[in-house]
Amino acid sequence: xxxxxxxxxxITVSEGASLELRCNxxxxxxxxxxWYVQSxxxxxxLLLKYFSGDTLVQGIKGFEAEFKRSQSSFNLRKPSVxxxxxxxxxxxxxxxxxxxxxxxxxxxxxxxxxx
Amino acid sequence: DAGVTQSPTHLIKTxxxxxxxxxxxxxxxxxxxxxxxxxxxxxxxxFQYYEEEERQRGNFPDRFSGHQFPNYSSELNVNAxxxxxxxxxxxxxxxxxxxxxPQHFGDGTRLSIL
Numbered sequence: 001x002x003x004x005x006x007x008x009x010x011i012t013v014s015e016g017a018s019l020e021l022r023c024n025x026x027x028x029x030x031x032x033x034x035w036y037v038q039s040x041x042x043x044x045x046l047l048l049k050y051f052s053g054d055t056l057v058q059g060i061k062g063f064e065a066e067f068k069r070s071q072s073s074f075n076l077r078k079p080s081v082x083x084x085x086x087x088x089x090x091x092x093x094x095x096x097x098x099x100x101x102x103x104x105x106x107x108x109x110x111x112x113x114x115x
Numbered sequence: 116d117a118g119v120t121q122s123p124t125h126l127i128k129t130x131x132x133x134x135x136x137x138x139x140x141x142x143x144x145x146x147x148x149x150x151x152x153x154x155x156x157x158x159x160x161x162f163q164y165y166e167e168e169e170r171q172r173g174n175f176p177d178r179f180s181g182h183q184f185p186n187y188s189s190e191l192n193v194n195a196x197x198x199x200x201x202x203x204x205x206x207x208x209x210x211x212x213x214x215x216x217p218q219h220f221g222d223g224t225r226l227s228i229l
Contacts, residue, residue, distance in 0.1 A: 042223075044220040102160070107156060
C-alpha cells in the first residue's frame with residue numbers, strides 16, 4: 001500500500017532564505033508524485049508533478065523537486081522564499097492500478113515566513 | 116475555462132442530520148474524486164466516480180454515499196451526521212480516472228456539525 005510521510009510539521013524561514021520541504025513515500029513500484037499548496041480556506045493548487053523522465057522537476061512559483069528513488073524521497077525546494085509562500089504544503093503519491101488511480105496525501109507541512 | 120466548482124462554500128448542520136454537497140468538474144474532465152480534510156490534516160480519500168459509477172472507495176462508512184450525473188457533476192451525501200464529520204470536503208476532477216495526470220481541486224465545502 002502507498003504511504004507518504006512529511007517529517008516536518010511546521011517550518012519557519014526568513015524571507016529571501018532558501019527552503020526545502022521533505023517528503024518520503026512508500027510504494028512497491030515507481031509512483032507518480034505531486035506537491036500541492038493550500039492557502040487558508042482554499043483548495044489545493046498543484047505546484048509540480050513527477051511521472052517519469054528527468055528526476056528534477058520544475059514547477060510554478062519558482063519551486064522545484066527532485067525524485068530520488070534510492071531514498072524514496074521527493075523533496076520540494078525553492079532558492080528564495082517570498083512572504084506569499086506561507087501556506088500548507090502537501091506531498092502526494094499516486095499509483096495507477098488496473099482500472100483506477102489512487103492518490104494518497106501526506107499530513108502536510110505548514111510554512112511560516114518571517115519578513 | 117472554469118475550474119472545479121463546489122457548493123455550498125460553508126454549511127452548518129446538527130448531529131443526526133443529512134447533508135448533500137455538490138461538485139462540478141473542470142471543463143473536459145469526466146472523473147470526480149471526493150476527499151475529507153480534517154483540521155490540520157492531509158486530505159483523506161472518500162471515493163471516486165467515473166462513468167456514473169463508484170470506482171473505488173477509501174475507509175469511510177456507508178453513511179457516505181455519492182452520485183455522478185451524465186454531465187459529470189457529482190454529489191456527496193452524508194447521513195446521520197456525527198461531530199467527527201466536521202471537516203473541509205474537497206472535490207477533485209481529472210480525465211479518464213486521472214491516469215498519468217494530476218487532479219484539479221475545488222476550494223471545498225466547510226462542513227460544521229453542532
